Amino acid sequence: MEETDKKPKKAGARLCCICNQTRAALKRPKTFDQICKECFYKAFEEEIHRVIVNNQLFKPGERIAIGASGGKDSTVLAYILSELNRRHNYGLDLFLLSVDEGITGYRDDSLETVKRNELQYGLPLKIVSYKDLYGWTMDEIVKMIGLKNNCTFCGVFRRQALDRGAALLKVDKLATGHNADDIAETVLLNILRGDIARLSRCCSITTGEDGPIPRCKPFKYTYEKEIVMYAYFKGLDYFSTECIYSPNAYRGFAREFIKDLERIRPRAILDIIKSGEDFRIATTTKMPEQGTCERCGYISSQKWCKACVLLEGLNRGLPKLGIGRIRGVNNGRKKDINQISGAKSIESKQCGALDF
């Protein structure tokens, strides 16, 4: 028996259905194609290029920030975008933009990964911190409010922090690493919460085009499995630890449900996205009106934006301001609070790591 260094399994020794020459290395969830590494790289990169071109995500000469957490999705996104930018002459100026939430043992480690990516891909990196922007680190916030609702603070603050960082970099657009699995999960969550405004928004490949910094999701149709396989086969350097403060309860159930569906029928992920895209909202549904925050000028459908309400609560020692229903706060203050937030605040959103 001959021994090669990469002993193929008998059952796995099938040849790639594209080139018919090399041993297949994975089964693509989208197509069930059995494909070798080299053909997979080509197909994967080409599909993302097609998504970028067909949806006109970027224009020549634009400055683009890549939201970089050091995790798998944003690391692969940074790698692919710099590659495609070179290969297809997009003419883009690419930057890495990271948010330092101030979480010891989690974000400090993942930021080290982003700093390595800065060198590996030759992309300038900008880090904005909660401490600088808001005067509080997540560690300090958790010390004050405990482990309940902390993800609400983090999610609201991150969304603004990315916008502010993008403004500092003077970029035209922000690209994020949200993948097809993330989007399918968010469609389900928005249905479960009855959040019609977010449901209609979360499937758009580009959002916020009327605002100062539009966001786009080049991985909208890309399976998480393929992103991880790509990172693994290419030996990309990414960080993978769950946030130490994330309870992840509600989103966790949705995620597990999606993954169970995927095992039975991988196509389900793209079909959920399709359902989200084709959803039509009754004309009688009242949608929140978009305005600006009276305090900081950020987009807001209320008098004050969510970040300002949360920050006011922290600074006044009333961290429950702006969290869910107004419970456990006495009547005298209740009036005060309603004035501040302008209206009933939305139910707190578990782990906001994926903001749409």
Place this chain on the structure above:
Amino acid sequence: MQLTLEFGGGLELLCESVKIHNVNVEPQNGADKLIMKDLLAWVRTNLIKERPEMFMKGDSVRPGVLVIVNDCDWELSGQLDTPLEEKDVVVFISTLHGG
């Protein structure tokens, strides 16, 4: 038989933060060869020190955990029925974390 098992994507945290394990596993239940299903049970008993539900669901890996045998997706080699041989390299990667 000697196998190299590698845990990534956060799964290493379930086995005392050690990523690579060189192990010796014999065919189970008197069978003449080792298959993936038996290896998973062995890993769960011998390597996973906490939160086994992050690694397994029923008798397979939890959906969202990728399995790669000798650089090849286990979906191409029969998943739980994948036969294992001397010096095989098996990689488990979780995709269930932030990106």
